[in-house]
Amino acid sequence: MTEPTRIRAQLTGDKAMVRMRMAHEMESGQRREGGKLVPAWFIQQVTATLNGRPVLTAQWGPSVSKNPFLQFNLKGVKAGDKLAVSWVDSRGARRSDEVTVAA
Amino acid sequence: MNAAKTSFVASDETRAATPTRRALLRRSATVAALLVTVGALPRPAQAAWQQAAFEARTMGELMRVLGAGTPVESREVSLNAPDIAENGAVVPLGLSTNLPGVRRMLLLVEKNPNLLSAAFDITDAVDANFNLQVKMGQSSNVFAVALMADGRVLFAQKDVKVTLGGCG
Numbered sequence: 339m340t341e342p343t344r345i346r347a348q349l350t351g352d353k354a355m356v357r358m359r360m361a362h363e364m365e366s367g368q369r370r371e372g373g374k375l376v377p378a379w380f381i382q383q384v385t386a387t388l389n390g391r392p393v394l395t396a397q398w399g400p401s402v403s404k405n406p407f408l409q410f411n412l413k414g415v416k417a418g419d420k421l422a423v424s425w426v427d428s429r430g431a432r433r434s435d436e437v438t439v440a441a
Numbered sequence: 442m443n444a445a446k447t448s449f450v451a452s453d454e455t456r457a458a459t460p461t462r463r464a465l466l467r468r469s470a471t472v473a474a475l476l477v478t479v480g481a482l483p484r485p486a487q488a489a490w491q492q493a494a495f496e497a498r499t500m501g502e503l504m505r506v507l508g509a510g511t512p513v514e515s516r517e518v519s520l521n522a523p524d525i526a527e528n529g530a531v532v533p534l535g536l537s538t539n540l541p542g543v544r545r546m547l548l549l550v551e552k553n554p555n556l557l558s559a560a561f562d563i564t565d566a567v568d569a570n571f572n573l574q575v576k577m578g579q580s581s582n583v584f585a586v587a588l589m590a591d592g593r594v595l596f597a598q599k600d601v602k603v604t605l606g607g608c609g
Contacts, residue, residue, distance in 0.1 A: 393566035409572035
């Protein structure tokens with residue numbers, strides 16, 4: 339089972355600075371273990387929705403760091419809004435987490 | 442193993458009732474294909490993930506794959522990167538622009554096995570401003586690229602020295 343994505347949304351006026359850390363190995367496909375190449379295994383797609391409306395989509399390669407950290411700014415946010423973040427990895431595993439924006 | 446032997450020597454009657462290994466395989470393949478079609482099983486590759494873009498080795502190749510024009514260096518795009526990254530496994534990079542009409546932002550590491558690290562699709566609800574941590578195998582030029590709605594491709598670059606590579 340995958341660990342939850344930790345999401346923080348810091349509200350200033352109607353903007354929010356969103357910071358998150360996803361729990362994922364992000365195997366690059368370059369690393370060797372006992373002489374054998376460890377196959378790549380990484381988050382490929384990230385989607386953020388605000389109250390169910392998509393606000394950001396991203397595509398990632400295997401070079402994003404382990405337990406990826408992402409920060410971005412959301413516009414038109416108010417306290418009580420629901421911010422959800424989901425990802426799909428290269429093995430097809432998915433995870434979705436949601437937070438309520440605090441005042 | 443035993444079951445297979447039994448059916449091999451079985452009479453014609455029982456053979457008709459026992460599905461052969463071949464028939465079973467054919468049937469499970471059909472079921473698997475159906476599951477993939479209805480989305481119950483993950484597809485081998487995500488349709489929306491642009492594999493060709495992530496396999497591009499050069500900026501020119503990447504722009505061809507994305508159907509974008511010739512990149513032009515611009516002071517309107519900024520790349521926030523350390524001069525020296527002590528740990529190549531975690532290099533904090535920031536890319537942003539204040540220009541209106543940004544469609545997409547890309548983060549590239551020239552000497553990584555895959556040039557493209559991340560691509561962000563921008564909507565009206567987010568600023569063109571992202572911070573992400575990436576791995577760098579060795580010292581390299583890093584690029585922040587903004588794909589504009591009017592077709593312009595603007596970029597900023599910075600040379601980042603890596604003390605300890607993060608790919609191996």
